Amino acid sequence: LQEWAFQTLSLSARIRGQRDVLGKVVTAMMTVATGQKRRTIYDAKNDADASDLPGTLVRGEGSPASTDIAVNEAYDGAGATYEFFRQIYDRNSIDDRGLRLDSTVHFGQQYDNAFWNGNQMVYGDGDGQIFQRFTKCIDVIGHELTHGITQYEAGLRYQGESGALNESMSDVFGSLVKQWSLKQTADKADWLIGQGLLTPSIKGVALRSMKAPGTAYNDPMLGKDPQPAHTRDMYKGSQDNGGVHINSGIPNYAFYLAATAIGGNAWEKAGKIWYLALRDRLRATSNFSRAAYHTIAIAGELYSNDSNEQRAVKEAWKRAGVEP
Ligand code: ASN
């Protein structure tokens, strides 16, 4: 494709008058062929009809910054997440084939969430009472985009333990995107998800804590952070698809323990182990035990059996109450 693009480009230079048009076509083709990021940001303009996605196109790849901060945050956050996966794990976008990264901002009215809808990322503005705009936090953007990667790879079913693993993978790589962009080693990172997203009137520091699940907030409006850090405290009810955002505290804590025991940049070793598990080993119905089994096996393959790295991963799952 690159060779073909080069040939068409030189040909186009010889066609007087057509040069610009052909040049643009070739540039677009080169972008796909060489694996560069393609971002598009849409504005839902707080339309009451939530089915009206994606909304109006407001910024495309390479176009100048908007006057709308949410547009620029969604654009920059998607860019940082793309670059993280490209530079650290050699992954070319959500599908590893350069899929365009679509995001919609100003979704709904005072909408208190962000999500991946199977095709794109969607961000609410928050109600201003509990939550601020969801594009504010780069780890939240990394979280939503990772749901796309999980969909194309392990396909972890969004229910029970596989759903909690799906959620945890999004927290792990969301946090790693943030740590990588801030150049923070594991011991310096805050291990919070959505730090600064809650308004100052709420008693809490973030949506979740990977380092200390269950301590992110405790407020009359929100209740207490319900996340467990150990299987003995696992939520067994039916809310939240069987606690996908609750029990994710357990694998989150295991990742935190493994990454800090290994030391250095969390994305280099612990992140690589988790990424390969997500890409090559986990499946739709995998549970915590399978995640432990595969990450321990991958640590052995990458760093040898009984290496510090493998022992750190084993010990981490054990402390979270998960048997491989
Ligand atoms: N923000 C949530 C998430 O990405 C939305 C949801 O419940 N799916 O997990």
Ligand code: ZN
């Ligand atoms: Zn999620």
